Amino acid sequence: MIKTTEKSVFKLPKSLKAGMKFPFCAGCDHGVAIRLVAEVLDEMNLREKTIAVASIGCSVMLYDYLDTDCVEAPHGRALAAATGVKRTNKDKFVLTYQGDGDFASIGLAESLHAALRGEKVSAICINNTTYGMTGGQAGPTTIMGQITKTSPNGRNEEYYGYPIKIAEQVALCDGTAYSARCSLDSIANIKKTKEAIRKTFEVQLQGLGFGFVEILSTCPTNWHLTPQESHERVRNELFQVYPLGVYKEV
Amino acid sequence: MTKTLTTGNHAIAQAAINAGCDGYFGYPITPQSEIGEFMSKKMQELERAYVCAESEIAAINMVLGACSTGAKAMTSSSSCAVALMQESLSYIAADELPVVLVSVMRAGPGLGYIYPSQGDYNQATIGGGNGDYKIIVLAPSTVQECIDLTYKSFYLAQKYRNPTILLADGLLAQMMEPVEFNEYPYPEISIEDWALTGAKNRDSRAIYSLGPQEDRLVERVETLFNKYKQIEENEVEFEEYQTDNADLIVTCFGSIARNVKSAINQCREKGLKVGMLRPITLYPFPTKKYQELAKTTKKFLTIEMNMGQMVRDVRLAVNGQVPVEFFGKSVGQWLSVEDIAAEIERLNS
Numbered sequence: 001m002i003k004t005t006e007k008s009v010f011k012l013p014k015s016l017k018a019g020m021k022f023p024f025c026a027g028c029d030h031g032v033a034i035r036l037v038a039e040v041l042d043e044m045n046l047r048e049k050t051i052a053v054a055s056i057g058c059s060v061m062l063y064d065y066l067d068t069d070c071v072e073a074p075h076g077r078a079l080a081a082a083t084g085v086k087r088t089n090k091d092k093f094v095l096t097y098q099g100d101g102d103f104a105s106i107g108l109a110e111s112l113h114a115a116l117r118g119e120k121v122s123a124i125c126i127n128n129t130t131y132g133m134t135g136g137q138a139g140p141t142t143i144m145g146q147i148t149k150t151s152p153n154g155r156n157e158e159y160y161g162y163p164i165k166i167a168e169q170v171a172l173c174d175g176t177a178y179s180a181r182c183s184l185d186s187i188a189n190i191k192k193t194k195e196a197i198r199k200t201f202e203v204q205l206q207g208l209g210f211g212f213v214e215i216l217s218t219c220p221t222n223w224h225l226t227p228q229e230s231h232e233r234v235r236n237e238l239f240q241v242y243p244l245g246v247y248k249e250v
Numbered sequence: 251m252t253k254t255l256t257t258g259n260h261a262i263a264q265a266a267i268n269a270g271c272d273g274y275f276g277y278p279i280t281p282q283s284e285i286g287e288f289m290s291k292k293m294q295e296l297e298r299a300y301v302c303a304e305s306e307i308a309a310i311n312m313v314l315g316a317c318s319t320g321a322k323a324m325t326s327s328s329s330c331a332v333a334l335m336q337e338s339l340s341y342i343a344a345d346e347l348p349v350v351l352v353s354v355m356r357a358g359p360g361l362g363y364i365y366p367s368q369g370d371y372n373q374a375t376i377g378g379g380n381g382d383y384k385i386i387v388l389a390p391s392t393v394q395e396c397i398d399l400t401y402k403s404f405y406l407a408q409k410y411r412n413p414t415i416l417l418a419d420g421l422l423a424q425m426m427e428p429v430e431f432n433e434y435p436y437p438e439i440s441i442e443d444w445a446l447t448g449a450k451n452r453d454s455r456a457i458y459s460l461g462p463q464e465d466r467l468v469e470r471v472e473t474l475f476n477k478y479k480q481i482e483e484n485e486v487e488f489e490e491y492q493t494d495n496a497d498l499i500v501t502c503f504g505s506i507a508r509n510v511k512s513a514i515n516q517c518r519e520k521g522l523k524v525g526m527l528r529p530i531t532l533y534p535f536p537t538k539k540y541q542e543l544a545k546t547t548k549k550f551l552t553i554e555m556n557m558g559q560m561v562r563d564v565r566l567a568v569n570g571q572v573p574v575e576f577f578g579k580s581v582g583q584w585l586s587v588e589d590i591a592a593e594i595e596r597l598n599s
Contacts, residue, residue: 017454048450051319054458063456069446071318072458074341077311080303084315085446087299088273088323092448110311113304 013038015047017067027227029184029217030058033126034065036194037097041068044201046093053082055098055107058132062097076107079114082121090120093204100127100214104166105140111170118175118209122200125166125212127181128219129238136222140164143241148222163241167214171247177209179248183216185231189244199249208250216242253428258396258418259284261429262352265400266324267292269434271350273299273323275312277331280364281420282354285326299323310335310342310351317347318457320445322404326352328420329370330361333378339413340379343474344459346444348407348414352400355419357581366421366582368504371559374417375533382471384478386414386485387532391507393427399530405436410481411444417532419555421582422505478534487530488539492518496525498597499543501564502553503529506585510553513590522598532560540567550574551597553590555582 012018015038022031041047047068054062056075063070073081078096086094103111103125114121130148131137138151141163145154155163167181178200182193193215200211216238218230225233256264263285266274274289286302293300299316303309309325316323327335332353342349353374357367374387386406388399399416407414441447446455461467489507492514493499502510507528517524527543529536540550549572552561561576568574577593579585 049448051446051448053315060458060460063454063458067449067454069449069454070456070458071315071446072341072345072456072460073311073314074338077307077314077338080308080311081315081318083301083308084273084275084299084312084317084321084323085319087301087312088316088321089319089447092319109304110308113308117301 013042015041025221027220040197050093053078053096055102057099080110094121096123100141101139115173115176115210122204122211125214126217128217132219167247170212177203177250179212180246181214185234251430258422261393261396263288265397269404272321273316275301275309277303277306279328279331306331306334310338320441324350328354329356336378342413343383346411350403352416354423366419368555374415389417389503394429408439482534486534486536488536489528491526493525497523497548499547500551501527509587512587516591537567544568544571554578
């Protein structure tokens with residue numbers, strides 16, 4: 001007679017809505033990033049006091065996945081909205097989830113000024129080096145030589161200038177308590193990303209200042225690569241331009 | 251109650267505090283910078299939220315965030331900078347957030363100058379944001395009304411969960427008048443069934459305007475317009491002055507009504523049958539009142555410190571029943587009592 005025991009080895013975090021399904025393209029890292037956010041919210045018991053701020057882009061439907069209160073901000077203004085939420089609700093936990101276009105192009109002023117003011121909020125920025133939702137155009141983080149729908153000959157200095165190093169820029173702000181760049185290309189890096197997310201949440205709870213993590217992510221559809229090739233691109237091309245690491249920790 | 255001598259800007263700021271404003275977010279622009287200056291001091295004393303925003307775009311989105319949690323929050327600005335806020339006003343209307351925006355008009359277009367003007371009637375009542383939406387607009391003509399209508403702005407914003415603009419101008423903002431700071435006279439409106447307060451002992455809530463499902467988007471806009479219908483039925487406010495048996499009704503809004511009244515008094519002394527209708531709510535517009543008066547008067551004269559903006563709403567309301575004339579200049583100081591009285595006499599001759 002064989003005796004069996006059941007052990008749960010995998011379940012959805014409570015901070016994700018029951019029955020929700022990510023609509024992201026195959027191989028896109030958004031789902032992994034959002035799951036990590038939800039896991040850390042669970043582990044730090046923050047779900048019930050969280051007010052999340054959604055941004056514009058593939059990140060927009062955050063409220064369809066996260067089982068927390070959530071407000072949508074106009075394009076680029078997530079950290080302004082988060083400032084308004086936090087300043088009038090100091091006991092709440094406030095996070096933004098944005099893409100690199102939202103955070104570092106149209107919203108650069110709002111992002112850096114939130115960091116300069118040392119807003120006690122946590123910001124997560126997905127950097128996939130393109131405008132994903134609109135179909136893969138050149139963005140602020142598109143790397144030199146990268147071919148996109150609006151850089152058909154590859155990004156060059158003459159027409160496009162240079163990409164922004166977001167985590168480094170945020171680290172330069174005196175109000176920043178934590179700034180790191182992570183990746184989701186391997187199990188080890190996924191674990192590191194989760195720890196960085198935890199850190200951005202902790203500095204908010206400790207009142208130390210602005211918490212930020214930039215997550216290098218894939219966009220297989222617009223990169224015209226397979227999911228596996230996409231993670232190889234992250235390792236082989238993006239790590240050179242956007243080195244992983246903690247750029248500021250107070 | 252004792253009277254205090256104060257400016258329109260300070261009256262608005264103190265009234266906002268009395269109304270229970272939890273957060274002020276703003277960026278300086280003449281002629282309304284004193285509102286932000288006053289708030290920077292008083293809000294910190296009261297340990298309420300105050301942020302010197304990096305731009306008007308940031309300021310209005312801070313207000314969006316604050317109001318999504320049910321906080322009473324506001325910003326104040328002027329003309330070219332209110333133009334920067336139009337995208338967010340559309341979001342705020344779609345999200346049904348109780349935002350209060352104080353818009354103190356200066357002369358435009360472009361950078362223009364800080365002269366008093368009423369050139370932003372269209373900007374406030376029609377707006378430059380995208381899509382089908384409406385904003386409640388209240389227009390004071392005295393410093394006392396700056397107080398009373400600031401109170402009302404917070405109340406209507408909360409009551410209808412709708413953005414509300416207090417539309418003043420540089421003249422009103424900078425001039426001093428004796429006023430009474432009565433207490434905030436309106437009931438507090440519960441935010442419990444919609445505000446983002448953390449998903450504790452209830453389902454999570456989301457406030458957003460994205461509508462990928464066509465039927466849901468249609469339903470949302472229809473809900474908004476049912477609300478606007480309620481606003482139009484319940485909240486129209488205007489001032490009528492000597493309209494009984496008036497052959498000519500002068501119609502105007504905001505600070506220029508002061509000169510119009512003086513001109514009407516002069517003309518009445520000369521035996522001219524002239525009166526005034528002043529919309530206080532620019533949206534909802536007192537359309538029915540115009541239609542009613544059009545049955546008894548012979549003519550309307552719209553006077554504005556602009557090249558003719560409200561006159562279009564007057565003509566739509568009057569709908570050809572009687573003629574609607576216009577008299578205005580883009581900058582207000584040229585519309586003296588004498589100028590207005592001369593125009594009234596010209597139309598009567």
